[in-house]
Amino acid sequence: MSLRVYDTLTAEKREFQPLIPGKVRMYACGVTPYDRSHIGHARSAIAYDIIYRYLKFTGLEVTFVRNFTDVDDKIIQRANERGVSAMDLADEFIKAYHEDMDALGLLRPDSEPRVSTTIPQIIALTERLVERGVAYASEGDVYFAVQKFEGYGKLGKRDLDDMMAGARVEVNTRKRHPMDFALWKAAKPGEPSWESPWGPGRPGWHIECSAMAMHAHGETIDLHGGGQDLIFPHHENEIAQSEGATGQPFAQYWVHNGFVNIDNEKMSKSLGNIFPIVEARRLYEPLVIRLFMISTHYHNPINYSDSGLDEAAARMAYFYESLRKARAFVDQQVQESAEPSSGPDSVADFEARFRETMDDDFNTPRAVALIGEAFKLLNEHLNARKAKQLQASVHGARAVLAALSRVDRVLGLFGENPETYLDRHRLKGAERRGLSLEWIGRRVGDRLVARAEKNWALADEIRDELLASGVLLMDGASGTDWMVQDTREARE
RNA sequence: GGCGGCGUAGCCAAGUGGUAAGGCAGAGGUCUGCAAAACCUCCACCCACCGGUUCAAAUCCGGUCGCCGCCUCCA
Incomplete structure (x- = not known):
């Protein structure tokens, strides 16, 4: 090859x-x-x-x-x-x-x-x-x-x-x-x-x-x-x-x-649609822009649009959320399984497939599809942890994380600390929607109380209220997480 | 006018001779107080159109239509 x-x-x-x-x-x-x-x-x-x-x-x-x-x-x-x-x-x-x-x-x-x-x-x-x-x-x-x-x-x-x-x-x-x-x-x-x-x-x-x-x-x-x-x-x-x-x-x-078009038009001085990187950076995480760019083959034209960037932002949030959970899981289990050993078969040929893909004229869109598979596998391991396969899950998750990290030397997408990334992503989302963190925090707190009292009607009411503002709630064992939807109407 | 490129599902996007990756959206399911997230399943008898070559074409050839770029500074 x-x-x-x-x-x-x-x-x-x-x-x-x-x-x-x-x-x-x-x-x-x-x-x-x-x-x-x-x-x-x-x-x-x-x-x-x-x-x-x-x-x-x-x-x-x-x-x-x-x-x-x-x-x-x-x-x-x-x-x-x-x-x-x-x-x-x-x-x-x-x-x-x-x-x-x-x-x-x-x-x-x-x-x-x-x-x-x-x-x-x-x-x-x-x-x-x-x-x-x-x-x-x-x-x-x-x-x-x-x-x-x-x-x-x-x-x-x-x-x-x-x-x-x-x-x-x-x-x-x-x-x-x-x-x-x-x-x-x-x-x-x-x-x-x-x-x-x-x-x-x-x-x-x-x-x-x-x-x-x-x-x-x-x-x-x-x-x-x-x-x-x-x-x-x-x-x-x-x-x-x-x-x-x-x-x-x-x-x-x-x-x-290939060129970047803006809303299907060529960027040019005369059209006045030159889009500076600083402006894009203000609206999106820089690595979201990177992901967006490599999701189309370098040879083809790419169209810069809000919906395209929103999609990349949501995808990136999925990646980092998965990384956050996986790392927390693996760290927590660190003492019990010392040897990193080889991963399961499902990830064994990951790097080989990545190389095969990139060998074909640097086909990054296919490489991005490939890491999507890895994240799916990673989440499977996380979901399986409750079952009696804890060891296998830890090994599996660790193998996927290692594979992703090797491949990321080329893609350069996952260098950030997940917590930091997600915090900033949340902040940017709230900012775009004009929401205050204080308000979101308070309502989430109110809802926690309601839930403790099994006042489901009130809890649901608060959730709907937040959702109407674009805030998604995620109830977990250790409390309630939230994120802001990366949708097109976010800036309207 | 000359040269080059593109047209794949509602949207984004791989695939350049062997019978359509992946993502978003959508439908169903597992989980959940209900949700969300995550995971599972389904979702293009077909690749702008017409004709040809071939056992076999989204992929090659010819033509038609549509879009774009370069020919002037430009990533």
């Missing part, structure tokens, strides 16, 4: 074989830090986080590089508007990016290079391209000559002549061919610039990724990722620049994640 990855370049799933056995060099395009990141960035980042984690999980030694494009028109413009330096602005949003991504449970990449600190490599690469005759200087700019690179269009499946037809190409007399793109741009007044063989200027958009990836990894990397929109022209140009300079394949596998 081996990992198969869908590669955009060949348009098929191919067996994943790193160039250097046992080692993987992966690169993902990061963000331009000029604003708060949105949930589309989260989707992309989570996809590569899962890939990163899974590759490591299978025992490979992975080096993951993700860049920040901190030299860019948008940054310069925003910085000028605010009267701060471009670097300060980038620093601010890189910090915010880390805050968002850390919250979503992402592992930090092994390195996060910035354009501003990669200028020498970018200039060197550009010089190399000029020397090889595939790029040319023109009035302080340097352009890549698209016609000099035979494979141009192979990733985006485009033909140069076709593109020329209806292309909205601005007239630029410095270019020899309209599709030529800038590797280096001559400095304009008031913009950050660096000295170069062609005079002061700054890098074009695409060159940075080639320079960074090759600087960190060498001429050929194993896996390169990014959003679907980057296929053309960004990644196409990366291939042209890199292969044009080295004559070697740039990346073995090109991986692209």
